[in-house]
Amino acid sequence: MSIASKANALWEYANPKKFLTTTERVLPFFWISSAVFIVVGLVWGFFFTPDDYKQGSTVKIIYLHVPSALMAINCWIMMLATSLVWLVRRHHVSALAARAAAPVGIVMTLIALATGAIWGQPMWGTWWAWDPRLTSFLILFLFYLGYVALWEAIEDPDTAADLTSVLCLVGSVFAFLSRYAVNFWNQGLHQGASVMRVGAVTGTDTEEKVSNIFFFPLLVCIIGFVLLFIALVFYRTGTEIRARRIKALIARERVNG
Amino acid sequence: MTLTVTNLAITRGGVPVLEGINFALEPGKALILRGPNGIGKTTLLRTLAGLQPPLAGVIDGAEDTVAYAGHSDGLKPTLTVVENLRFWASVFGAADIQSALDAYGLNELADRQAGNLSAGQKRRLGLSRLLVTGRPIWMLDEPTVSLDRNAVAMFADAVRGHLGQGGSALIATHIDLGLDGEVLDVGPYKAKPKPIDDFDGGFL
Amino acid sequence: MTLTVTNLAITRGGVPVLEGINFALEPGKALILRGPNGIGKTTLLRTLAGLQPPLAGVIDGAEDTVAYAGHSDGLKPTLTVVENLRFWASVFGAADIQSALDAYGLNELADRQAGNLSAGQKRRLGLSRLLVTGRPIWMLDEPTVSLDRNAVAMFADAVRGHLGQGGSALIATHIDLGLDGEVLDVGPYKAKPKPIDDFDGGFL
Amino acid sequence: MPDLGKYADTVLSAYAASLFLLVALVVLSILRGRKVRAEMEKVEKRMSRNG
Amino acid sequence: MIALLKRDLTLAFRAGGGFGLGLAFFLIVTVLVPFSVGPQSSLLSTIAPGVLWLGALLACLLSLDRLLALDWEDGSLDLLATAPLPLESVVTIKALAHWITTGLPLVLAAPVLGVLLNLPVPGFFWLVVSLALGTPALSVIGTFGAALTVGLKRGGLLLSLLVLPLYVPTLIFGAEVARRGATGMETATPLLMLAGITAATIALLPFASAAVLRVNLR
Amino acid sequence: MIALLKRDLTLAFRAGGGFGLGLAFFLIVTVLVPFSVGPQSSLLSTIAPGVLWLGALLACLLSLDRLLALDWEDGSLDLLATAPLPLESVVTIKALAHWITTGLPLVLAAPVLGVLLNLPVPGFFWLVVSLALGTPALSVIGTFGAALTVGLKRGGLLLSLLVLPLYVPTLIFGAEVARRGATGMETATPLLMLAGITAATIALLPFASAAVLRVNLR
Ligand code: HEM
Ligand SMILES: Nc1ncnc2c1ncn2[C@@H]1O[C@H](COP(=O)(O)OP(=O)(O)OP(=O)(O)O)[C@@H](O)[C@H]1O
Ligand SMILES: Nc1ncnc2c1ncn2[C@@H]1O[C@H](COP(=O)(O)OP(=O)(O)OP(=O)(O)O)[C@@H](O)[C@H]1O
Ligand SMILES: [Mg+2]
Numbered sequence A: 001m002s003i004a005s006k007a008n009a010l011w012e013y014a015n016p017k018k019f020l021t022t023t024e025r026v027l028p029f030f031w032i033s034s035a036v037f038i039v040v041g042l043v044w045g046f047f048f049t050p051d052d053y054k055q056g057s058t059v060k061i062i063y064l065h066v067p068s069a070l071m072a073i074n075c076w077i078m079m080l081a082t083s084l085v086w087l088v089r090r091h092h093v094s095a096l097a098a099r100a101a102a103p104v105g106i107v108m109t110l111i112a113l114a115t116g117a118i119w120g121q122p123m124w125g126t127w128w129a130w131d132p133r134l135t136s137f138l139i140l141f142l143f144y145l146g147y148v149a150l151w152e153a154i155e156d157p158d159t160a161a162d163l164t165s166v167l168c169l170v171g172s173v174f175a176f177l178s179r180y181a182v183n184f185w186n187q188g189l190h191q192g193a194s195v196m197r198v199g200a201v202t203g204t205d206t207e208e209k210v211s212n213i214f215f216f217p218l219l220v221c222i223i224g225f226v227l228l229f230i231a232l233v234f235y236r237t238g239t240e241i242r243a244r245r246i247k248a249l250i251a252r253e254r255v256n257g
Numbered sequence B, C: 001m002t003l004t005v006t007n008l009a010i011t012r013g014g015v016p017v018l019e020g021i022n023f024a025l026e027p028g029k030a031l032i033l034r035g036p037n038g039i040g041k042t043t044l045l046r047t048l049a050g051l052q053p054p055l056a057g058v059i060d061g062a063e064d065t066v067a068y069a070g071h072s073d074g075l076k077p078t079l080t081v082v083e084n085l086r087f088w089a090s091v092f093g094a095a096d097i098q099s100a101l102d103a104y105g106l107n108e109l110a111d112r113q114a115g116n117l118s119a120g121q122k123r124r125l126g127l128s129r130l131l132v133t134g135r136p137i138w139m140l141d142e143p144t145v146s147l148d149r150n151a152v153a154m155f156a157d158a159v160r161g162h163l164g165q166g167g168s169a170l171i172a173t174h175i176d177l178g179l180d181g182e183v184l185d186v187g188p189y190k191a192k193p194k195p196i197d198d199f200d201g202g203f204l
Numbered sequence D: 001m002p003d004l005g006k007y008a009d010t011v012l013s014a015y016a017a018s019l020f021l022l023v024a025l026v027v028l029s030i031l032r033g034r035k036v037r038a039e040m041e042k043v044e045k046r047m048s049r050n051g
Numbered sequence E, F: 001m002i003a004l005l006k007r008d009l010t011l012a013f014r015a016g017g018g019f020g021l022g023l024a025f026f027l028i029v030t031v032l033v034p035f036s037v038g039p040q041s042s043l044l045s046t047i048a049p050g051v052l053w054l055g056a057l058l059a060c061l062l063s064l065d066r067l068l069a070l071d072w073e074d075g076s077l078d079l080l081a082t083a084p085l086p087l088e089s090v091v092t093i094k095a096l097a098h099w100i101t102t103g104l105p106l107v108l109a110a111p112v113l114g115v116l117l118n119l120p121v122p123g124f125f126w127l128v129v130s131l132a133l134g135t136p137a138l139s140v141i142g143t144f145g146a147a148l149t150v151g152l153k154r155g156g157l158l159l160s161l162l163v164l165p166l167y168v169p170t171l172i173f174g175a176e177v178a179r180r181g182a183t184g185m186e187t188a189t190p191l192l193m194l195a196g197i198t199a200a201t202i203a204l205l206p207f208a209s210a211a212v213l214r215v216n217l218r
């Protein structure tokens, strides 16, 4: 198969019917594997990892906090990509996928904020601080809210898809700018770095080396969250496709009558 | 400037309303659109004016040649009659508004604020805007709403004058305007439903 | 309920527009108001409906008996046809909206949002509201704007039914509705300017 | 059950809040999915009956 | 009357999540404060009660311009004025619907936003109490302002200009209650004043609003 | 194009003193701050630059919902879209008119209000500079929001929700310039960023606004 025809084969899935049948087939796999990974990761992390000498048992929160924070950002990136696809190729499924993903993103953002806030209470002595990472998450939350509110407010589905896609695009640029601005405005309390330096973060390893004890269950949780996200988005996109079809069918019935 | 419409299909709110429309509107001619309430006359005019994309078909000759007048007049209540008209004149690059004022008997209202006009007076002002656009194709959606007999006659005169200068007009109306022109009843073009197992087309 | 108007003078925006109007509207009768654009028909109807005070004269029998329908319909675009109608029904204490829906052929539009109706469909909904008010005197300002022939006939039927039940109607219009009723041309009642040395009156 | 020490409340409430949100998201998604699917079938049936 | 209330609430719901939006504005104003004054938590916790009250007031204010304007534009107000419903009850219902869709959610959300601004712990209770007591007055006063400006194009800013001075007493006492509560001082006096203002506006202002509205309908 | 600008300015003047109102709102917000946070002058002068920026932003925001809505309601936008004027220039002119009637007066009035809030002396210059540089961005971003929500009933609050997060970077850098200026720190970096944001939004956002408006008109 040539590259071009491969790409065309990919676009096939933008056909609503094909999308529905395909996802129907793969969904059970995603549901089950995501449940397995999340349960294994959380149980491993919760029951079978030691406390951190400095943070005590609170380090266990990391298994929820980091995966949800990652997914909150990735979800927006996915919405940006599907919005672009809609604007360029006008595949209905991709617009509906963006719509279906947004509430998932909101929940992920909320989980990251909630676990962070609960964690912050013992660690920093406050529920909330205007730290750049935290602040930019709050802004991301606002973008999600506005995006969903715009979808809800517009009745014509294609108009809504167009407008929300442009909002997603413009919003991404501004979210990025905000991230920079916030960094400039306040150097905060939150651990920087990447997942690869959990050890440094948890304080077990000031040399900033990987602390495998915490890292492997965390990795399992992250994989679980990714799988769950895919399952949810596939499932919810199917729902949106059907809702869209109901609307069209009813409208058509009206034209007949 | 001949407006040619070939096999046009239009949608409103995502629902196909009319399809298979074909006609040509030649300079000097008027075409009267008729059809029951809700058939899609307004939608057709908006599509032809370029305000919404067609679902299928080709519209030829409508680029930058159309002056559209819809259900609302686009008047600013705090501007006077002359100010309202002069604004549109300068947007369309016309210099003279006097003949437009004359055509609709607006001279004595010239310095009144548009918000203080009666319904029919507003409508007259709205219609006079067409005369300053300099556009050859007029697309009018129920232009004579609220007009008294006298004003309907002014309107008919204005349209005749426009046709006489080689312009053309497409007018959706339910009443008799005293204009002679071909009549297009859009009733027969009502969109037929797609088969329901057409899943992808089912989005439209 | 007879509506009696004696020596009525009315103003619009502080300017007297009509004066010396006298008429009586008896149950079962319709009175058609005619007159050129801007003469003051809308103003007269609003005054009679109690929306603005008269300059002089007496209006008798209009208290809580009038259902008014003006240029705009008072529809909420996000409510469905039925919800819009049911709201007005419950404000006026009426229980039944089905007959109103039937009278204007709105049954198949019942669950559509009012904002998605065409101009004529909206108007039909606006007029159907009159049927749920239970008020004996209807005051209608150009009720048939945007209606097609079929809908104008529905309207005429509704008015006839209302008159048949002892109601009455005062209708300002420029077109022929096919109703028989007395015609009142308000043209002759145009307010004459006051002598300019009448300083106090000059404020009006 | 591991000994969570003085931070038991913190850790448990973080888990409770997160799991609640996750479960709520999944459950609501599935409920709505079921409803919409049923409705679509209803409408399709009705339409194929009425032509 | 119930019909009107029901309709207004339905409309608020339909209009893209009615309830949520006043709230969202409140949230956003609160979030913007640290961006503008800086992130130091001690400074934030000093100004927190005042900022939250100001934010609630602005969220109320922003939703006022459509309180009557939509009904005016589409002719519903004309029709309501000729309906068998005194205008006094119309404006009261409108104010009530506004409070339910705006004031009430603000009261419920205020504690969460308090966290963002480091509101001292004892302040939470008093903030909620003062908002619960004060926001009805904001809605009633706002309805009066909306009735005053209903016929005007671009009434939005004029409305704010007219209403804001009328909001001053409510704001002063409301913020005072929250501030004293946050610093552990006694709150009886301002609380009493706040309650008095609310009771008086609810009892009297609807008459003024109805009178003004009647004039505007001419 | 000039004709449109002239018309919009005339309309703003006629609508009950267009210029004055954004200003008045700014004034009132500033005046309400001491009522809500308390009158200590040291506290006020700390938060003064931030509060003035926030007030300016809210004054801008409050006037956005009518920026395009009036033209949409009365059908002018339909007519403008079919006129020989690209929609890109229409939205640019609209933004410019909005800035002239709202942003510019705020820039001029800010020093006066600075006095009310005990703004430290070196702050005045930087406040004015930052507002002059920042408010055009606010108008342009606001026009984008207005274009997004123009067809929606009760778009007002949704508009705020959409626009406020977009205002964050401008607010942060603007307030930072004013704050640093007031405390005598160097202001070059945030000033440069602010200028960059303004330039970029003016250059790019009108295309997005026009695209979105076109979608809304159909
Ligand atoms: C509401 C408050 C908080 C929010 C919104 C928040 C947000 C985030 C975000 C966005 C990440 C980035 C994930 C990534 O890209 O890798 C993250 C990672 C992390 N957070 Fe938080 N956080 C919060 C509070 C806290 C607190 C209080 C702690 C612990 C003291 C904490 C510990 C961590 C750790 C250890 C990571 C992983 C860092 C890494 O990637 O190496 N967070 N958080
Ligand atoms: N937003 C919308 N969504 C769905 N359907 C709509 C929408 N707007 C209008 N319609 C429907 O589209 C059809 C065409 O409307 P249109 O306004 O073009 O009719 P019209 O021929 O101009 O009627 P009238 O003579 O009453 O003005 C109508 O049946 C109307 O109910
Ligand atoms: N606010 C106002 N200030 C001053 N004059 C006004 C105002 N509003 C309307 N007028 C004038 O009052 C007169 C009466 O207006 P009215 O709307 O009653 O006329 P009408 O008979 O209903 O006309 P139409 O048939 O056009 O609807 C008109 O000449 C109008 O220009
Ligand atoms: Mg029409």
Ligand SMILES: [Mg+2]
Pocket: B118, B119, B120, C041, C042, C043, C141
């Ligand atoms: Mg009239």
